[in-house]
Amino acid sequence: MFKEKKYVRDAKKIPKGFDTTNHFFEYLFNNKDMIWMGQNTNHLHKEDDIHSAMVESLKERQYSKYPPSEGFSELKDLILKDLNIDNQDILISSGGTDSLYLAMNVILQPKHTVITCDPGYLIIDNFASRFSNKIIQVPIYNKECGYKLTPKLLKENMDENTKVVVLIDPLNPLGSAYTKEEIKEFAEIAIANDIYLIHDVTYKDFAHEHYSVANYAPNNTITIYSFSKIFGMAGLRIGAMISSFEIIAAVKAIIINDLGTNIISQSGAIAALKSKDKWLDIIVNTTRNNQKLIKAMIDEIDDIFIINYPSEANMISIDIEKTGIDSDELAEYLLDKNIFARSGNYTSKHFGNKYLRVSFSIPEEEVKIFIQEFPKAISKLRKQ
Numbered sequence: 001m002f003k004e005k006k007y008v009r010d011a012k013k014i015p016k017g018f019d020t021t022n023h024f025f026e027y028l029f030n031n032k033d034m035i036w037m038g039q040n041t042n043h044l045h046k047e048d049d050i051h052s053a054m055v056e057s058l059k060e061r062q063y064s065k066y067p068p069s070e071g072f073s074e075l076k077d078l079i080l081k082d083l084n085i086d087n088q089d090i091l092i093s094s095g096g097t098d099s100l101y102l103a104m105n106v107i108l109q110p111k112h113t114v115i116t117c118d119p120g121y122l123i124i125d126n127f128a129s130r131f132s133n134k135i136i137q138v139p140i141y142n143k144e145c146g147y148k149l150t151p152k153l154l155k156e157n158m159d160e161n162t163k164v165v166v167l168i169d170p171l172n173p174l175g176s177a178y179t180k181e182e183i184k185e186f187a188e189i190a191i192a193n194d195i196y197l198i199h200d201v202t203y204k205d206f207a208h209e210h211y212s213v214a215n216y217a218p219n220n221t222i223t224i225y226s227f228s229k230i231f232g233m234a235g236l237r238i239g240a241m242i243s244s245f246e247i248i249a250a251v252k253a254i255i256i257n258d259l260g261t262n263i264i265s266q267s268g269a270i271a272a273l274k275s276k277d278k279w280l281d282i283i284v285n286t287t288r289n290n291q292k293l294i295k296a297m298i299d300e301i302d303d304i305f306i307i308n309y310p311s312e313a314n315m316i317s318i319d320i321e322k323t324g325i326d327s328d329e330l331a332e333y334l335l336d337k338n339i340f341a342r343s344g345n346y347t348s349k350h351f352g353n354k355y356l357r358v359s360f361s362i363p364e365e366e367v368k369i370f371i372q373e374f375p376k377a378i379s380k381l382r383k384q
Contacts, residue, residue, distance in 0.1 A: 005130075015328075015331075015332065015335075016328070016332055017332075028340055031338065033338045034338050034339075034340050035338060035339045035340065035362065035366045035369060035370060036340055036359075036362060037339060037340055037341050037358045037359050037360065037362065037366075037370060038331075038340035038341050038342045038357075038358075038359070039234070039340075039342075039359065040172060040203070040229060040313070040314055040315045040359040040361070041228065041229070041232070041234045041359070041361070042228075042229055042230060042231070042232040042234075042283065042314065042361040043232065043361065043362045043363065044232065044282070044283050044286055044287070044361055044362070044363065045231075045232040045279065045283070048275065048278070048279060049271045049272075049274065049275035049278070050231065050232070050233070050268045050271050050272045050275065051268075052271070053267045053268050053270065053271030054264050054265075054267055054268040054271075056267070057263065057264045057267035057268075058264060062263050062264070062267065063263055063264060065263070066259050066260055066263075067260035067261065067262075067263040067266060068260055069258050069259060069260045070091055070092060070252065070260075071090070071091065071092025071240070071260070071261060071266065072092070072266050072270065074270055075092060075266055075269055075270050075273075076090045076092065076240070078270060078273040078274065079225055079240050079242070079273065080242065081273075082273055082276070083201070083212055083214070083223065083225070083242065084212065084215070085212055085214050085215065085218075085223070085242060087218065088214060088218060088223075088242050088243060088244065088245075089242070089243065089244065089245045089247075089248035089249070090240055090241070090242045090248065091240060091241050091248050091251055091252065091255075092238070092239075092240050092260075092261045092266065093238075093239050093240055093241060093257075093261060094237045094238065094239070094257060094261055094262070095226060095227075095228065095237045095238060095239040096200065096202050096224050096225065096226030096228065096239040097123060097239075098237075098239065098257075099224045099225070099226075099239050099240065099241035100123070100124055100127055100198070100200065100224055101127045102241060102251050102254070102255065103164075103196075103198050103222045103224065103241060103243075103251075104124075104127045104128050104130070104131050104132075104164070104198075105127075105130075105131060105254055106247065106250045106251050106254060107163060107164055107196050107222075107247075108128065108131035108132045108163060108164060109131070109132070109163075110131070110132060110133045111133070111161055112131075112132045112134070112161055112162070112163035112164065113132065113134045113135075113136060113158075113159050113161045113162040113163060114128040114132050114134070114135045114136070114162075114163070114164045114165075114166070115135075115136050115138060115149070115154060115157055115158070115162060115164070115165045115166065116128070116135060116136070116137050116138070116149075116166045117137065117138050117139075117140045117148070117149040117166070117168075117171070118137040118138065118139055118140065118141070118348050118349050118350055118351065119140065119141060119171075119173055119174060119317070119344070119347045119348035119351055119352075119355075120137070120166070120168060120171065120172070120173075120347065120348075121168055121172050121200070121347065122346070122347060122348075122349065124166055124168075124198075124200075125137060128164070128166075132163075132164075134161070136157050137349060137350075138153050138154075138157050139350060139351070140153070140174075141307075141348070141350075141351040141354070146176055146308075147171070147174045147176045147307060147308045148171055148174070148176040148177075148178065149165075149167065150182065151182060151185040151186055151189060154186070154189060155189065158189075158193065158195075162193065162195055163194075163195060163196060164195070164196050164197075164198060165186070165190070165195055165196070165197050165198070166198045166200070167186065167197055167198065167199050167200065167213065168200045168202075169199060169200065169201060169203075169204070169210070170203045170204070170206065170207050170210075170311070170312040170313040171313070172202070172203065172313065172315065172347065173315060173317045173342070173344070173347040173348075173355075173357040174307055174308045174311075174317050175307075175308045175310075175311025175312050175313040175315060175316055175317070176308050176311075176312065177207045177209075177210065177312035177313075178211065179209075179211075180209075180211045183211040183212075183213050183216060184216050186213055186217075187213050187216035187217035187220070187221075188216075188217075190213075190217045190220040190221070191217050191219075191220055194220075195220060196220055196221070196222060197213050197217060197220055197221045197222070198221075198222050198224060199212070199213045199214065199221055199222070199223050199224065200224040201223060201224065201225060202224065202225075202226040202228065202229055203229055203230075203312070203313035203314060204230075205229075205230035205280065205284065206229075206230065206284060206287060206311075206312060206313050206314045206361075207312040207313070208312060214242065214243075218244060219244050219246075221243060222241055222242070222243040222247060223241065223242040223243065224239070224241055225239055225240040225241070225242060226239040227239060227265075227268075227269050227272065229314060229361070230280070230283060230314075231268075231269070231272040232283075232361075233265065233268055233269065233272065236262065236264070236265040236268060236269075237261075237262065237265065238261055238262060238265040238266065238268075238269050283361065286361075286364065287314050287360060287361045288310070289364070290360040290361075290362070290364060290367045291309075291310060291311060291316065291360055293364070293367055293368070293371060294306075294316065294358070294360060294367065294370070294371065295309055295310075297371045297374065297375065298318060300375070301375055301378055303320075303322035303323045304318055304319060304320050304322070304323060304378065305318070305319050306318055306319075307319050307355060314359050314360060314361040315357055315358060315359035315360070316357070316358060316360070317344065317355040317356065317357045318355055318356045318357075318358065319354055319355050320354065320355060320356060320378070321353075321354040321355075323378060323381075323382050324382065325378065325381045325382060326353060326381075327343040327344045327345060327352060327353045327354070327355060327356055328343045328345060328353075329381060330343070330356050330377060330378075330381060331343040331356060333377045333380070333381060334370075334373065334374070334377055337373045337377075339369070339370055339373060341356055341357065341358045341370075342356065342357040342358070343356060343357075344356060344357060358370070
């Protein structure tokens with residue numbers, strides 16, 4: 001008889017009223033009136049160079065051919081340039097999540113300890129549990145640590161078998177980011193203790209400042225890169241992992257997708273990096289202004305606050321603990337108003353009912369609808 005394997009926790013929770021998570025997301029996808037604030041996706045790109053490059057790829061029927069198995073050289077060079085990383089190898093993948101799985105697979109053995117944080121991107125813990133028998137989720141939901149995993153916390157939670165430390169920078173879901181001094185200290189710890197730092201930089205372009213740990217510990221770092229957020233290409237499933245030549249060579253030996261990553265996605269990714277200077281400021285400024293609008297609304301409501309303001313990413317988490325409102329119920333209420341936001345339970349094992357996560361790389365007029373509906377939701381659910 002088949003026996004299902006059990007991991008740290010299910011990667012996705014089935015929302016009320018739906019049979020499966022796939023049923024839920026299909027409903028969201030097909031609802032054209034839905035305001036998309038639940039997956040940190042970017043809906044601000046217009047018909048720009050990215051769009052044009054993919055249309056041209058379709059017209060030329062490039063999809064009839066397999067792409068290079070490790071990604072087009074031009075795309076790989078552009079990513080390394082964007083990261084300002086030298087003397088590292090790179091593999092194009094089907095998204096940042098795919099890269100995270102490959103990183104865990106290639107490094108971990110059952111005896112190893114993995115350090116992540118809570119709140120965090122819980123699918124990472126799920127992946128780690130497939131290859132390691134010990135995952136330490138460090139609680140970071142407090143002001144003292146700045147709502148992030150710090151070098152001090154790392155030292156306090158390390159053991160002799162610690163092999164991987166996950167740094168999501170800026171952090172999903174709290175929007176906290178690392179200083180240059182913190183990045184340097186993480187690098188020093190990794191080198192001294194033979195630890196690998198998995199540096200997920202998916203949200204780096206929304207931050208005011210960002211520093212690559214690979215520049216300080218190149219042989220101890222795996223950088224996770226995604227086109228889903230700032231580039232607005234979430235549905236195209238494309239990303240990359242960057243590390244030492246030794247690590248990437250080992251990854252190439254275990255990949256399943258050895259016929260390459262979607263050729264149309266790669267065409268869009270190349271155009272995205274080449275045209276980045278044209279649109280980056282527009283995307284970032286719109287996103288930051290949307291955050292200010294939400295903050296002004298939140299400040300008018302008793303008993304709630306934004307956990308980390310200003311967020312260095314394109315999402316914030318709103319603490320609702322003092323209201324007594326259930327985070328899942330708040331998300332469900334907003335969903336009925338065609339606003340997709342995320343209960344904290346999606347990104348935290350221990351603190352999830354304390355907050356709601358909302359992203360705001362969407363048109364300003366949609367943010368204004370959220371600003372109208374959110375206070376109504378709090379008022380109604382608080383009475384209940």
